[in-house]
Amino acid sequence: MKQLTSYNRAAGYLNKLFDLLNQHYFENALSRPTITIQSTPKAYGHFSMRPDTWVSAVGCSHEINIGAGTLSRPIEDICATLLHEMIHLYCYENQIKDTSRGNTYHNRRFKAAAEAHGLIVDLHPKYGWTITAPSDDLLNFILENGLTDILITRNEFRGISVAGTGTHSPAGTVIVPPRTSGSRKYLCPCCGNSVRATKEVHIACLDCKEPMIEA
Template sequence: MTTLAIRPETAEAENVATELVRAIDLVWQGICRRHPDVPDIMITVGSGTMGAKPGQTTFGHFAAARWQRDGETLPELFVSGEGLRRGAAATLGTLLHEAAHGVAHVRGIKDTSRQGRYHNRKFKDVGTELGLILEEDPKIGWSITTVPPSTAAEYAAELEALAAALVIYRHAEVHAPSKPKSSNLAVAQCACPRKIRVARSTLAEAPITCGQCSEEFVAEDDE
């Protein structure tokens, strides 16, 4: 099942939007055929920069149990409209990345921490299984995603259909200049979410863990 979070005003725009979602769905179904643990999803396409920090873009996310269909829940696959301008291969990388989160969810694997931002080695293992090369980022873990030539060749038919549909992408949100923040105390949040104010030097010395959810407190402006 698929959905698109835009409302085209013309028949031509509607055809472009329909073909885009159809191509994304085609790729996802191809991933499912190759990896049976990848779940069925609802597809949404929208802004990956709205609410984000200037210069940052969310390319995609996988969220379990976001949709209801009769008596069952379905996960959501979000695809950033801004990220589509990177082309078919990078978009395939996003879909395989989110499929890896889906596999981890199905298998009951805890593949992230810090409110889903930090990707641990278990995520790296699943992503590698799905054909990705994953490199480590100091802040968000094993999240830097590359599609190697062997995986691109395996998905050649899906990539061709996706490339034909990528004739549209979303412009990034324009952010107003932000006010300078005081650097004395950081507002840190856990997964509950609970918030504390703490000196940055104290937060840097060692992780501070919430006694309720067992997740680390992370400074909000470091997310």
């Protein structure tokens, strides 16, 4: 298999992953969404509840998005994110109310559905049962299908960029364009809050309790 070093290959691969996961965990019962790769500063991905998010001459579809700045995470994390959003699609199609508070808080119904379909779920103090990780079954599924990492990402956040060789950058490194201004912009990697400073500073987001990173 050719290395996944182009946007088009990555997009096609995400559709392949959806098909494999749909077959393995849902017996191909899920309708096909439009899978996109867009920037999502506040999350690794999202699911659009509107069935007509995408409209074409032959019909409509939901959207599942994978964050463009997170593509080069290990394949098990990409699969967990994609499967997380597929759980939302599953709940939607089966009339399961899995979120509240403006569809941001993941309730115990989401937790139950996710744990029944290949995920390990932990509690986030603000967003509920939304912290997901691959189960042993999902990890075995990845190995059995020979799934590989995506070696391209949008340069947005520290630690998940791709070096020029096509391998992952070491943690804590980032490709930064030449500075054209004396000011610096810092972002929270969790919620996307931003601040500007005229010099290098060490600053944290009090909402998320996470260090902010230089954009």
